[in-house]
Amino acid sequence: MVKISNIKVYxxxxxxxxxxxxxxxxKINSNDILNWHIVKKSIDARKKDDVHYNYSINLExxxxxxxxxxxxxxxxxxxxIEINNLDKKIPLIIGSGPSGLFAALTMVQNGxxxxxxxxxxxxxxxxxxxxxxxxxxxxxxxxxxxxxxxGAGTFSDxxxxxxxxxxxxxxxxxxxxxxxxxxxxxxxxxxxxxTDNLINIIKNIREYIIxxxxxxxxxxxxxxxxxxxxxxxSVICNNNGNIFEIPATHVVLAIGHSARxxxxxxxxxxxxxxxxxxxxxxxxxxxxxxxNKAQYGTSTKLKLPPAEYKLAYHSKTGRSCYxxxxxPGGVVIASSSDENTIVTNGMSNYLRxxxxxxxxxxxxxxxDDFKGDSPLLGIQFQKDLENKAFVLGGSNYxxxxxxxxxxxxxxKSEFIGKVKPSYLPGVTLSNLQEILxxxxxxxxxxxxxxxxxxxxxxxxxxxxxxxxxxxxxxxxRILRNNENLNSNILGLYPCGEGARICRWNNVSCC
Numbered sequence: 001m002v003k004i005s006n007i008k009v010y011x012x013x014x015x016x017x018x019x020x021x022x023x024x025x026x027k028i029n030s031n032d033i034l035n036w037h038i039v040k041k042s043i044d045a046r047k048k049d050d051v052h053y054n055y056s057i058n059l060e061x062x063x064x065x066x067x068x069x070x071x072x073x074x075x076x077x078x079x080x081i082e083i084n085n086l087d088k089k090i091p092l093i094i095g096s097g098p099s100g101l102f103a104a105l106t107m108v109q110n111g112x113x114x115x116x117x118x119x120x121x122x123x124x125x126x127x128x129x130x131x132x133x134x135x136x137x138x139x140x141x142x143x144x145x146x147x148x149x150x151g152a153g154t155f156s157d158x159x160x161x162x163x164x165x166x167x168x169x170x171x172x173x174x175x176x177x178x179x180x181x182x183x184x185x186x187x188x189x190x191x192x193x194x195t196d197n198l199i200n201i202i203k204n205i206r207e208y209i210i211x212x213x214x215x216x217x218x219x220x221x222x223x224x225x226x227x228x229x230x231x232x233x234s235v236i237c238n239n240n241g242n243i244f245e246i247p248a249t250h251v252v253l254a255i256g257h258s259a260r261x262x263x264x265x266x267x268x269x270x271x272x273x274x275x276x277x278x279x280x281x282x283x284x285x286x287x288x289x290x291x292n293k294a295q296y297g298t299s300t301k302l303k304l305p306p307a308e309y310k311l312a313y314h315s316k317t318g319r320s321c322y323x324x325x326x327x328p329g330g331v332v333i334a335s336s337s338d339e340n341t342i343v344t345n346g347m348s349n350y351l352r353x354x355x356x357x358x359x360x361x362x363x364x365x366x367x368d369d370f371k372g373d374s375p376l377l378g379i380q381f382q383k384d385l386e387n388k389a390f391v392l393g394g395s396n397y398x399x400x401x402x403x404x405x406x407x408x409x410x411x412k413s414e415f416i417g418k419v420k421p422s423y424l425p426g427v428t429l430s431n432l433q434e435i436l437x438x439x440x441x442x443x444x445x446x447x448x449x450x451x452x453x454x455x456x457x458x459x460x461x462x463x464x465x466x467x468x469x470x471x472x473x474x475x476x477r478i479l480r481n482n483e484n485l486n487s488n489i490l491g492l493y494p495c496g497e498g499a500r501i502c503r504w505n506n507v508s509c510c
Contacts, residue, residue: 001058001059001060001072001073001074001075002058002059002061002064002067002070002071002072002073003039003056003057003058003059003070003071003072003073004022004026004056004057004059004070004071005056005071006054006056007021007022007025007054007055007056007057008044008052008053008054009021009052009053009054009055010052010053010302011302012301012302012303015038015041015184018038018055018057019033019036019057022057022059026070028059028061028067029063029066032061032062032063032066032067033059033060033061034060034061034062035059035060036057036058036059036060037057037058037186037187038055038056038057038186038187039056039057039058039187040054040055040056040187040188040189041053041054041055041056041184041187041188041189042054042188042189042190043189043304043305045295045296045297045307048296048297048298048299048300049297049299051296051297051299051300051302051304052302053302058073076167076170077167078167078168078171079167081106081110083110083111083112089112089249089250090112090113090114090115090248090250091103091107091112091114091115091248091250091251091252092114092115092117092235092246092248092250092251092252093114093115093116093117093251093252093254094117094222094235094251094252094253094254094255094262095116095117095118095151095253095254095255095256095259095496095498096116096118096148096149096150096151096206096216096218096254097150097151097152097153097254097256097496097497098150098151098153098496099151099252099254099495099496099497099498100116100118100151100252100254100495100496101116101149101150101151101202101205101206101209102172102175103252103254103495104116104209104214105175105205105208105209107214108208108209108212108213108214109212113212113213113214113215114209114214114215114252115214115215115216115217115246116209116214116215116216116217117216117217117220117221117222117235117237117246118147118148118149118216118217118218118219118220119142119143119147119219119220119221119222120142120143120144120147120148120149120218120219121143121148121149121218121219122148122149122203122206122216122218123148123149123150123154123199123202123203123206124203125143125218126143126148126149126150126154127199129143129144129148130144130145130148130155133145133334133336133397133425134333134334134424134425135424135425136425137396137397137398137425137426139336139339139397141337141338141339142219142221143219144335144336144337145333145334145335145336145337145343145345146256146258146335146336146337146343146471147256147258147259147337149202149206149216149218150198150199150202151256152256152257152258152335152345152471153198154195154198154199154202155195155333155335155345155347156195156325156327156333156345156346156347156348157192157194157195157325157326157327157330157346157347157348158192158193158194158195158197158198158348158350159190159191159192159325160172160173160176160185160191160192160193161190170186173185173186173191174186175205176193176201179201179204179205179208180197180200180201180204181193181197181201182197182350190308192348192350192352193350194348194349194350194351194352195347195348195349196349196350197350217237217239219239219240220237220238220239221237221238221239222235222236222237222255222262223236223237223238223243223265224236224265224269225251225265225266225269225489225492226245227269227270227489230488230489230490231249231489231490231491232248232249232250232251232489232490232491232492233247233248233249234246234247234248235248235251248491249491250491250493251491251492251493252493252495253266253478253487253492253493253494253495253498253499254495254496254498255496255498255499256496256497256498257471257473257474257475257497257498258337258471259498260338260379260383262498263376263379263476263498264376266478267374267375267376269489270488270489271478271487271488271489271492272478272479272487272488273375273376273476273477273478273479274375274476274477274479275367275375275377275378275475275476275477276367276378276474276475276476276477277364277365277366277367278364278365278378278382278472278473278474278475279322279324279362279363279364279365279472279473280362280363280365280381280382280385280436280440280468280469280470281321281360281361281362281363281440281444281468281469282344282360282361282432282436282444282465282466282467282468282469283332283344283345283346283358283359283360283361283423283465283466283467283469284323284358284359284360284361284404284448284463284464284465284466285332285356285357285358285419285421285422285463285464285466286356286357286358286419286457286458286460286463287355287356287357287418287419288306288307288328288329288354288355288356288357290357290457290460291306291307291308291309291328291357291455291457292304292306292307293457294307294309294455294456294457294458295307295308295309295455305328305352306328306329306352306353306357307328307357308326308328309323309326309359309455310323310326311323311447311451311454311455311458313443313446313447313450313451315443315446315447317439317442317443319363319364319439319443320363320364320443321361321362321363321443321444321446321447321450322361322362322447323359323360323361323362323451324359324360324361324362324469324472325345325346325359325360325472326346326357326358326359326360327346327347327348327352327357327358327359328348328352328357329348329351329352329353329354329355329356329357330346330347330348330349330352330354330356330357330358330422331346331347331348331354331356331358331422331423331424332344332345332346332347332358332399332421332422332423332466333345333346333347333423333424334397334399334423334424334425335471336386336397338383338386340387340390340395341383341386341387341389341390342386342389342390342393342397342399342400342467342468343386343468343469343470343471344360344399344423344466344467344468344469345360345469345471346358346359346360354422355420356419356420356422358422360469360472361444361447361448361465361469362469362472363439363440363443363444363447365378365381365440365475369381369437369439375476375477376476377475378475378476379475379476381475382470382471382475385435385436385437385468385470386468386470388435389435389467389468392428392430392432392434392435392467393427393428393430393467394428396425396426397425397426398425398426398427398428399421399423399426399427399428399466399467400427400428400430400432400435400466400467401413401416401421401423401427401428401429401430401464401465401466401467402429402430402431402432402464402465402467403415403416403417403461403462403463403464403465404448404459404460404461404462404463404464404465405461405462406431407431407432407433407441407444407445407448407465408445408448408449408459410431410433410441411431412429412430412431413429413430413431414429415429416429416462416464417461417462418462419460419462419463419464420464421464421466423466427466430467432465432467432468435467435468436467436468473497474497474498474499477499478494478498478499479494480493480494480499
């Protein structure tokens, strides 16, 4: 294999035709090409008069010595997974979000037959209950945007990003493609799947796991843990009022960052955990056309996807403000899991063809921002803010919104301008500064003004802020032994965002 990088493309051509351009540009004999594939595709828009695609490709050549100028690459081999006592181990996985699903998938691929319990619905039913909340304000606390098969990322943008370089990252992407994601997922610099695709992909993963002997118990909530001699023995479950016990000596805790009552139960049972930094803020909406012009300029003739952005600001006070989970052509979605709370998130379908762009704008919160020793205090901090947003919105699951100009001036909005809010079931014109902590409001204002210097129009007066965003990450970390991955209880394995170990197995889908 050889690699050719930095292939600049200024014309609208299909990805499968890139090889023709490469053959011509690099004078390669087409008969020497045994195989080829795209490694990476990105957009370079740093200079608005020189916007182009940038490709890297790998080629397998039968006369490789003729092409010594190209970089040689070797195939990455995944580490072996060794499993002992196959017949004796029936793992139990709590949660069917990304970490739980990939844990189950990995197990069945290696001969184990796990049982997955999930308090929410299977994806087909879950889609219905999520739509009922968005359209009618009917919240199901057990099955919603946060809970149910696929986890919180299903009803989001389906972006796949990572800050690590594990060989397993490519395996995760390949598995998504195996179960129905577009082939481009493997090579786009910023791949995303879209909620509409994720729904089918998750169903396909579940059906494969079942075909290999795995088992799913939906609408089944873990309510207690039987621990003896510092070892997990069983998990007590509730299925629509039917209480039963599942014997288990190996339990994967893939509970997600919103399983608040489960965190409290684990703490009660002596599982070690600690407070950690997290973030809170709001969602901001702009017209997608405005973001496209700010990012791409107006001179390019390329057919480009809806533009994205990622921005960060560091205040002199020590606070940080940053954008998170930016959703081009998407909507702001109602994401509450507790009654009488407002929680927002962003969502896009694969085509990202909506009129608005949205993103979270978040400010960091540290354990020093709330007093007390309990590691669960951050959960209460989040919930207090969500309750205040519920009341400010009208106590009917309408979200409080505010124009950016009015937020900066600290006055209630009285009208909606050119940017129309997308949140359902409805919105209420408000002053978000009435509920946000002062350090959050002040840092948001500084950040919004700073972001406008980096992305023209970010602080457009008619841009809409929707409150509140509180679930970007878990406020709790369940401690685990890095050597054997147990918690302080043997056989209990913290996993994923709920334990703040990783997101989407360190491949984040939000």
